[in-house]
Amino acid sequence: MSGKFVRASKYRHVFGQAAKKELQYENVKVTNNAWDSNLIKTNGKFLAVNWNASGGGAFAVIPLNEVGKSPDQVPLFRGHTAQVLDTDFDPFNDRRLASGSDDSKIGIWDIPENYSFHNALDENDEISHVKPTRMLSGHSRKVGHVLFHPLAQNVLASSSLDYTVKLWDVESGENKLTLKHPDMVTSMSFSYDGNYLATVARDKKLRVWDIRANKIVCEGQAHSGAKNQRVVWLGNSDRIATTGFSKLSDRQIGIWDAFNLEKGDLGGFYTVDQSSGILMPFYDDSNKILYLAGKGDGNIRYYELQNDELFELSEYQSTEPQRGFAVAPKRTVNIKENEVVKGFKTVVDQYIEPVSFYVPRRSEEFQEDIYPDAPSDKPALSSEEWFSGKSVDGPILVSMRKLYEGADPTFHESKKAVHLSAKTVDPTPKSKEPTPSVNSETTAKKHVEPVKSQVEKKSFDFEPPKISLKENFKSDLSVNKMLQKSSDFDSENNTEDPSRDTSGWDEEDETPKEPEVLPMAKAQSKLEKEETIPRTSKSVNEAQEHVSEATNPSSEIQKSANVATSSVAEAEDPENKSSRAVEVSKATTTTVPPSAGTASTSSNTGKSLGLKQSVEKLSSLVQSLEQVVNTLIASNLEKDDRLQNLESKIGELIQQK
Incomplete structure (x- = not known):
């Protein structure tokens, strides 16, 4: 910024x-x-x-x-x-x-x-x-x-x-x-x-x-x-x-x-x-x-x-x-x-x-x-009282509000x-x-950060949920980054580290985009941006919309996975969320070149068997991902509530001054 x-x-x-x-x-x-x-x-x-x-x-x-x-x-x-x-x-x-x-x-x-x-x-x-x-x-x-x-x-x-x-x-x-x-x-x-x-x-x-x-x-x-x-x-x-x-x-x-x-x-x-x-x-x-x-x-x-x-x-x-x-x-x-x-x-x-x-x-x-x-x-004090050693905290104060209203002034002692x-x-x-x-940004940090840390210690007094995923799912870099952001809490003070706050800006904004971005990666990027904005309140419905958007493949991916769809549909139980797994397999399968459509029947059969195993694995991973998303949404909503409490406390402190 x-x-x-x-x-x-x-x-x-x-x-x-x-x-x-x-x-x-x-x-x-x-x-x-x-x-x-x-x-x-x-x-x-x-x-x-x-x-x-x-x-x-x-x-x-x-x-x-x-x-x-x-x-x-x-x-x-x-x-x-x-x-x-x-x-x-x-x-x-x-x-x-x-x-x-x-x-x-x-x-x-x-x-x-x-x-x-x-x-x-x-x-x-x-x-x-x-x-x-x-x-x-x-x-x-x-x-x-x-x-x-x-x-x-x-x-x-x-x-x-x-x-x-x-x-x-x-x-x-x-x-x-x-x-x-x-x-x-x-x-x-x-x-x-x-x-x-x-x-x-x-x-x-x-x-x-x-x-x-x-x-x-x-x-x-x-x-x-x-x-x-x-x-x-x-x-x-x-x-x-x-x-x-x-x-x-x-x-x-x-x-x-x-x-x-x-x-x-x-x-x-x-x-x-x-x-x-x-x-x-x-x-x-x-x-x-x-x-x-x-x-x-x-x-x-x-x-x-x-x-x-x-x-x-x-x-x-x-x-x-x-x-x-x-x-x-x-x-x-x-x-x-x-x-x-x-x-x-x-x-x-x-x-x-x-x-x-x-x-x-x-x-x-x-x-x-x-x-x-x-x-x-x-x-x-009178002169005799003061010279004899008597002390008070300060002068007698007059109410400025009474002077503003034109009423009889009221007085009280200093504290x-x-x-x-x-x-x-x-x-x-x-x-x-x-x-x-x-x-000066340095001066701002000098005055703002100590106060911010003191208030956060009082307001954000909770332990963030610990997230565990399968090892092969952790290998995805974008998911790792999302997990890193969800765990960016100071373990000693149970507070979020303000030095890691990007204020709504991601590093991806500064780097050139890839020619092809898979829908799942898009959904993960959106979830990352939502996590980095601490004051944005997102409902569960909006988060589910992002997940559904991630599971809807583009037309090119759908054409390239038509053969896998028929074989997986016969192997999977219809009551076991087969349609969701097939759609995820479509979204996560790499784009097939146009020449792949002329392959032999034996090669298509081998791809179908490989896709079946991948769908079974990805089905369990999607369920884990849904749990992670729900956990992050709950944590984000809880953080919003605490931020609102913090803002109200700061407003009270300003009024007291």
């Missing part, structure tokens, strides 16, 4: 689409500071932008419903004495966010209830700027990144150029924990259960911390390039992803076992391209898709994670490059339009463009398979995922192709 194998995935056709111009945020002034952060953040209701402001650092907050051109005078969140480097929204309080600044302080801000970005002038036509609720002091140098805890309320992590990561109780303003690094941390990410923190630093090391124990669980060498690296925890699993550069400045992606970093990345780095911009990773745990937005280019690539491997889905391309990118929480996407990710990108530092990614489906019903329950805005076992990999990183091939 020709053609390439296409990997089955319901996200193969996910596409990105930018919002119309009237739905964009224009006349914004994104900071021109060169610090490596995302520059913008969103929580689904507000958008925080590191603003290019004079007189100290500031940032702006834009309500998402206030689209269009920004006024010349806008309210800013002022309070830092130096540039704001990073911001982050509280996942459990839509109106609270934190900021890190070059002045080594962390600001905690509360958005006023009557806050408006477009209509911020007071009665005196003056702009009222927002002041911080409190300032957290403790770092000795600039605070480059801030990140709220995904489960515990009022817990904030901050990284600084003083080579530390500090954990804060926002409500009390206390620094509870300090994780010391040998170099500046460039990126950090919490685990799904919030107990661990993954960090990458300028020393090119990837570390996983047990936060409350204040110790490194494991560490390993990350990307070898000199530029900054990023890290993201891959949802409810023990895998993390990093983006960085090789020594030759190739942009790379790495997948790691979070608790076996010493073994290196799983399977080698994925080489993306040779651009110079840093890749900002964002992971959608609901759909297992990793999005990569490049700084300085307009492309957003996205990959599906499956069995510790990344498979490229597609790429959103734009002629407008982005320096900043933000992704809204999953609970805020437009479910009715099958939107799976809602993002925002900065364009030439002057406007912000919403970019959404959709799964193309026409169904008017809720899509259960692409919208599992998502993290909610309800905290699973801990079964951790994947670490693969045995070569510690020497292997360079991969720029894009993993989704049409």
